[in-house]
Amino acid sequence: MWSKIKTIWKNKLHILRGFWNKVFKTDPIEEMASIRLLICLDCPDIDMIGKKCMLPGTHPCCGKCGCSLAMKLRDPSSGCGNEEKPRWNPEPKK
Numbered sequence: 583m584w585s586k587i588k589t590i591w592k593n594k595l596h597i598l599r600g601f602w603n604k605v606f607k608t609d610p611i612e613e614m615a616s617i618r619l620l621i622c623l624d625c626p627d628i629d630m631i632g633k634k635c636m637l638p639g640t641h642p643c644c645g646k647c648g649c650s651l652a653m654k655l656r657d658p659s660s661g662c663g664n665e666e667k668p669r670w671n672p673e674p675k676k
Contacts, residue, residue: 586636586648593649596660600653614673615655621662621669622651 590597603611622628622644628651632641636648643650647663654660659675662668 589648590636596649596657597653600650600655600657600660603656604652611656611658614658618655618670619651622655625664625669627664 603615622642627645628642629635629645630642632638632643634645634648635641635643635650637650640650640652644654644663646665647654649660649663654663658673661672662670
């Protein structure tokens with residue numbers, strides 16, 4: 583449990599950015615999230631039922647890192663949870 587708390591704390595800015603962008607939707611963020619979602623839906627690591635999610639009830643999530651896709655896909659600075667073979671990368675800073 584402590585390792586999950588440490589991971590959440592370490593990624594708090596990504597989580598907050600994703601949450602903010604989920605609540606206050608903009609067309610560019612939603613377009614990016616849609617593209618990323620299509621990639622994730624084709625990934626064998628996606629967890630649609632929540633067994634590998636960092637927090638219960640946040641599925642679908644990335645089966646590699648446990649992040650909720652609702653937030654992860656909407657943070658431009660977030661990358662694919664598969665660090666060995668990422669399927670998508672963070673957006674370049676503007």
